[in-house]
Amino acid sequence: MTCFVPEKHYFCNMISSFSAQLEQWYHQFGRDLPWRGTSDPYLIMLSEFILQQTQICQGMDYYLRFAERFPTAESLAKASEEEVMRLWQGLGYYSRARHLHAAAKQIADAGTFRRDYSFVRALPGVGDYTAAAIMSFAFGEAYAVLDGNVQRVLARHFGITEPVDTTQGKKLLRALADEMLDRQHPALYNQAIMDFGACWCKPSVPLCDTCPLADTCQALSMHQVNMLPVKSKHTAVRDRYLTYIYTRTKDGQTLLRRRGSGDIWQGLFEFPVIESVNKLTSQQVDEFIHSSLVKANIKAKVELVASDFRHQLTHQRLHADFYLLTLPSAVESEEGKWVKESDLDRYALPRLLEKLLEKKG
Ligand code: SF4
Known part of the structure; x- marks a missing residue:
């Protein structure tokens, strides 16, 4: 030997x-x-x-x-x-x-x-x-x-x-x-x-x-x-701020988009989201909703459902705010496609969104 x-x-x-x-x-x-x-x-x-x-x-x-x-x-x-x-x-x-x-x-x-x-x-x-x-x-x-x-x-x-x-x-x-x-x-x-x-x-x-x-x-x-064991490097953890807009219509549809490549959760589905360097104010969220999410001038109800919900990934700490936007009916949007809410479980969602949905109840 x-x-x-x-x-x-x-x-x-x-x-x-x-x-x-x-x-x-x-x-x-x-x-x-x-x-x-x-x-x-x-x-x-x-x-x-x-x-x-x-x-x-x-x-x-x-x-x-x-x-x-x-x-x-x-x-x-x-x-x-x-x-x-x-x-x-x-x-x-x-x-x-x-x-x-x-x-x-x-x-x-x-x-x-x-x-x-x-x-x-x-x-x-x-x-x-x-x-x-x-x-x-x-x-x-x-x-x-x-x-x-x-x-x-x-x-x-x-x-x-x-x-x-x-x-x-x-x-x-x-x-x-x-x-x-x-x-x-x-x-x-x-x-x-x-x-x-x-x-x-x-x-x-x-x-x-x-x-x-x-x-x-x-x-x-x-x-x-x-x-022991000794490690030389300490990997930095990055904070990311995500604001999700869970958009629903009264006839049971919701807006969903698919995540692209080059970032976490590639190919998974999610609600329209804004990523920012800091937590957004409700006024900023309102501006996003009316400038990009729902361009039509319609009456919409917006409520904050969860604030600073934390989710830890290996090198990232996510802070998520979760808004619920209720519309009378589906309108044209650049932020995703409309799907039936009853079909939501056919789409693979990140664990963070599942947890947020559970919280909403
Ligand atoms: S091998 Fe691990 S568990 Fe066993 S005595 Fe050494 S340190 Fe303790």
Whole structure:
């Protein structure tokens, strides 16, 4: 067995016991998840796409619904974009749904899900982590996964103080992840270290008291558990102010527009919206309604339904105001097309709008 860092010989003795202890832990505490019982690469890919940026408890229903409606890559490839987005609604990060759909089309075109790393890695939305997960879980190939959970376990257990978001830190962790991989049982090992990171070696309050790796954990012995892994960059969060005008007619129609590319929620539907650098006054909202939304000179009732409703995305904090505009009937508007309110659930809306609609009741 090779030594990961020659000058630190303690790694040599830990390699096999580290993997073995994790696997032993997994046999006792590993999570029983629906996609663990399959070696179908398409279903594994589906679960991985859903679980990117999503908690297992939230993603589970979506996985089951997708797997039932689209049991094969071919069936998903044939679906319309609207149907895929509709089924994805509420899960957020909609680019994942678009990539999943595109990947299914690529697999269907190839005629099969090829057991080939280059093929898998070239699928839309598939990065190093997802490719390693598919190759090991579906095909039993020796590729080590390296996601946030795995980074944390490795950085803590081996006392890696190099920031994990630098080139040097990434290289170090990649080499360590590859070195620790149990090449005989890559699927078992990968699942074990991922679950261990999620359930035991958690970001805050890890369960060190009952950890099977405690005796060899460098972070624990050096009292650095809460300091590792180190990150060099702090990503700034941007504030955005959105004012939605939920426009309804007395005969049950509403105005809807589709979001374009190059921003959040691409391809999803929403009510007419104004984005501004600060919160708008009701007078500014009134001006927008009469200059652009409803040009006709008609009597309209406007009421503020929700103010400064917050919605957090990874790097953005959205502040939404929600106005209800009631019109006697549909009028010409540049801000969208009229649809029946009773058909609203056929359109994929961002989670923020769903929450606002729930609030309106
Ligand atoms: S002892 Fe604590 S920090 Fe170290 S591997 Fe175990 S849970 Fe993680």
